[in-house]
Amino acid sequence: VVGVDLGGSHVYAAVIDAKGVILAQADADIDRARPPEQILRGDVAVTVRAAIVAAESRSGASPGSIAVKGVGMGLPGNIDRVRGICRFSPNFHWRDVAVAAPLQEELGQPVFLLNDVRSHTLGERHFGAGRGHQSFAMLAIGTGIGGGLVIGGRLIEGAHSAGGELGHITVDPLGPRCGCGNDGCVEAVASGPAIVRAAQASIAAGRGGALLAQAGGDPGAITPAQVASAAEAGDAEALAIFTRAGEAIGIAVAAVMTTVDPEVVLIGGGVGQAGELLLRPIREEAARRCRMVPAGATPVIPAALGEKAGLVGAAALALESLGLLDPVLV
Amino acid sequence: VVGVDLGGSHVYAAVIDAKGVILAQADADIDRARPPEQILRGDVAVTVRAAIVAAESRSGASPGSIAVKGVGMGLPGNIDRVRGICRFSPNFHWRDVAVAAPLQEELGQPVFLLNDVRSHTLGERHFGAGRGHQSFAMLAIGTGIGGGLVIGGRLIEGAHSAGGELGHITVDPLGPRCGCGNDGCVEAVASGPAIVRAAQASIAAGRGGALLAQAGGDPGAITPAQVASAAEAGDAEALAIFTRAGEAIGIAVAAVMTTVDPEVVLIGGGVGQAGELLLRPIREEAARRCRMVPAGATPVIPAALGEKAGLVGAAALALESLGLLDPVLV
Numbered sequence: 198v199v200g201v202d203l204g205g206s207h208v209y210a211a212v213i214d215a216k217g218v219i220l221a222q223a224d225a226d227i228d229r230a231r232p233p234e235q236i237l238r239g240d241v242a243v244t245v246r247a248a249i250v251a252a253e254s255r256s257g258a259s260p261g262s263i264a265v266k267g268v269g270m271g272l273p274g275n276i277d278r279v280r281g282i283c284r285f286s287p288n289f290h291w292r293d294v295a296v297a298a299p300l301q302e303e304l305g306q307p308v309f310l311l312n313d314v315r316s317h318t319l320g321e322r323h324f325g326a327g328r329g330h331q332s333f334a335m336l337a338i339g340t341g342i343g344g345g346l347v348i349g350g351r352l353i354e355g356a357h358s359a360g361g362e363l364g365h366i367t368v369d370p371l372g373p374r375c376g377c378g379n380d381g382c383v384e385a386v387a388s389g390p391a392i393v394r395a396a397q398a399s400i401a402a403g404r405g406g407a408l409l410a411q412a413g414g415d416p417g418a419i420t421p422a423q424v425a426s427a428a429e430a431g432d433a434e435a436l437a438i439f440t441r442a443g444e445a446i447g448i449a450v451a452a453v454m455t456t457v458d459p460e461v462v463l464i465g466g467g468v469g470q471a472g473e474l475l476l477r478p479i480r481e482e483a484a485r486r487c488r489m490v491p492a493g494a495t496p497v498i499p500a501a502l503g504e505k506a507g508l509v510g511a512a513a514l515a516l517e518s519l520g521l522l523d524p525v526l527v
Numbered sequence: 528v529v530g531v532d533l534g535g536s537h538v539y540a541a542v543i544d545a546k547g548v549i550l551a552q553a554d555a556d557i558d559r560a561r562p563p564e565q566i567l568r569g570d571v572a573v574t575v576r577a578a579i580v581a582a583e584s585r586s587g588a589s590p591g592s593i594a595v596k597g598v599g600m601g602l603p604g605n606i607d608r609v610r611g612i613c614r615f616s617p618n619f620h621w622r623d624v625a626v627a628a629p630l631q632e633e634l635g636q637p638v639f640l641l642n643d644v645r646s647h648t649l650g651e652r653h654f655g656a657g658r659g660h661q662s663f664a665m666l667a668i669g670t671g672i673g674g675g676l677v678i679g680g681r682l683i684e685g686a687h688s689a690g691g692e693l694g695h696i697t698v699d700p701l702g703p704r705c706g707c708g709n710d711g712c713v714e715a716v717a718s719g720p721a722i723v724r725a726a727q728a729s730i731a732a733g734r735g736g737a738l739l740a741q742a743g744g745d746p747g748a749i750t751p752a753q754v755a756s757a758a759e760a761g762d763a764e765a766l767a768i769f770t771r772a773g774e775a776i777g778i779a780v781a782a783v784m785t786t787v788d789p790e791v792v793l794i795g796g797g798v799g800q801a802g803e804l805l806l807r808p809i810r811e812e813a814a815r816r817c818r819m820v821p822a823g824a825t826p827v828i829p830a831a832l833g834e835k836a837g838l839v840g841a842a843a844l845a846l847e848s849l850g851l852l853d854p855v856l857v
Binding site: 357361366369452457487488 | 687
């Protein structure tokens with residue numbers, strides 16, 4: 198199958214086998230201001246074909262000889278999987294856009310669509326840290342905070358495709374405005390941009406020498422990875438920024454533990470790469486906040502798929518939808 | 528079957544038919560300081576037998592002629608349903624107490640055990656406002672705030688029997704200490720005792736004239752129902768207390784909507800009887816906090832079983848465990 202990861206500025210596609218192994222991939226910049234049909238029939242379809250050509254060339258197969266069975270695509274936003282429609286995507290400013298149908302027509306292949314982090318969750322279930330678990334929660338900490346939830350061996354999609362939107366749990370009722378319109382969502386408090394803002398505030402307050410050095414002297418250029426580097430090098434200010442972000446995520450994790458009590462919680466996404474810097478305060482705050490589960494009884498561990506999560510997750514969606522994997526989707 | 532509702536100071540038992548109709552009931556005070564075996568083999572068993580005798584006498588049946596098939600019991604706390612064990616009950620100060628086995632031995636009947644509000648949730652699913660819904664959340668607002676969750680047609684019990692503990696979602700991270708040890712659980716902010724404390728604070732601040740009148744001049748005697756009466760009579764202070772409680776509950780409801788996106792949310796329990804006084808701010812705050820679901824798309828409505836919820840829920844547990852109802856338990 199081909200897994201496609203469509204973000205606000207870039208599309209990635211990969212040919213992936215039934216074991217979740219990437220055979221070849223391709224990618225392209227996209228202009229999200231263009232009409233959806235042009236993005237889908239143009240950039241996305243071209244990138245899918247390029248990935249197939251790359252797989253053929255890499256394996257020495259003759260052109261047209263790799264038999265792709267279907268395409269899975271993850272997209273940020275509220276996705277109606279069954280109808281293949283994007284109900285709402287803040288990144289693209291799309292509302293009720295048919296996504297699967299035009300792409301399917303263009304490619305002559307079945308196309309399956311799901312929210313990107315729910316796809317990632319499927320990927321973790323089949324090929325990653327969710328293997329063997331009947332229930333787990335997934336939080337992907339990056340530019341936003343996405344989520345996904347498997348309970349009773351099934352992905353929770355919800356009555357309005359909002360099941361698993363864990364990044365929009367309120368963790369600070371009077372906290373900063375979130376892109377969604379609410380105040381104090383964990384995404385608004387602990388995502389990559391929130392960590393960058395906290396670092397910039399430290400610099401502005403004269404406490405961010407180590408942070409400023411990491412950013413090469415330009416506060417506007419600082420990244421979450423640089424804040425993590427400063428923290429790992431022992432900078433107390435950077436460490437406190439990750440601790441506060443982790444505590445906010447811990448409140449959301451505690452809400453998930455209190456609501457559905459999963460076997461395990463996975464932390465992924467780009468900012469999740471910070472590892473123990475983020476995991477330790479998440480674990481401590483979750484244990485402090487959720488007394489219904491014995492402290493530490495719910496492991497909070499890194500997701501396994503790393504940078505390939507979007508592609509492997511989208512492939513898992515296609516493989517499962519085609520009946521090639523045990524069902525996690527209802 | 529017999530449904531049993533065992534609380535910290537009282538036990539209720541009712542003979543209930545396969546349609547959830549109460550035929551007769553009995554109740555007794557209990558002394559929770561006594562050893563669990565004495566409470567179970569004594570007070571509880573006696574009350575179960577009294578309910579059966581009452582049903583026989585009421586129906587004109589001869590003694591011993593009503594064939595009870597099993598006993599269901601709801602108990603506040605963390606309950607391992609499969610093993611029939613109370614892992615922890617703050618009300619009774621029980622830890623890892625075998626509950627089903629001694630009662631089963633005493634009564635010569637199969638005994639099934641579940642957390643009280645999870646039983647209530649089962650009751651709503653089979654006989655109340657949860658009928659026809661594949662997914663719903665239940666919050667019972669009373670002395671504490673209990674919860675339950677049905678997703679994909681199944682009660683969510685969780686990996687540590689904590690699934691559905693919605694009263695312990697953090698809604699105010701710096702809020703008042705909860706009985707569970709966390710700060711700012713919705714239970715600590717919006718349960719009956721929290722409403723009473725808020726009313727007493729209003730009185731102490733000289734703004735609680737109408738509240739004091741409702742309580743007959745004794746601030747120590749004020750009840751949530753009296754605060755509700757004052758609010759319904761137009762007292763702005765009482766109205767604000769219910770609005771603040773409803774807003775706190777709305778934050779928890781939004782977290783549940785964001786996590787599992789149920790079809791509907793049911794509000795029950797004694798304080799839930801306040802109806803629109805509480806439902807309006809819950810709905811408004813949930814819509815404000817959860818932008819992932821269109822505003823109003825998830826109905827927040829009263830639970831249907833009222834005062835009988837504990838008994839009918841416990842009966843539903845027994846009926847379902849005996850295979851006499853469609854399964855909601857996994």
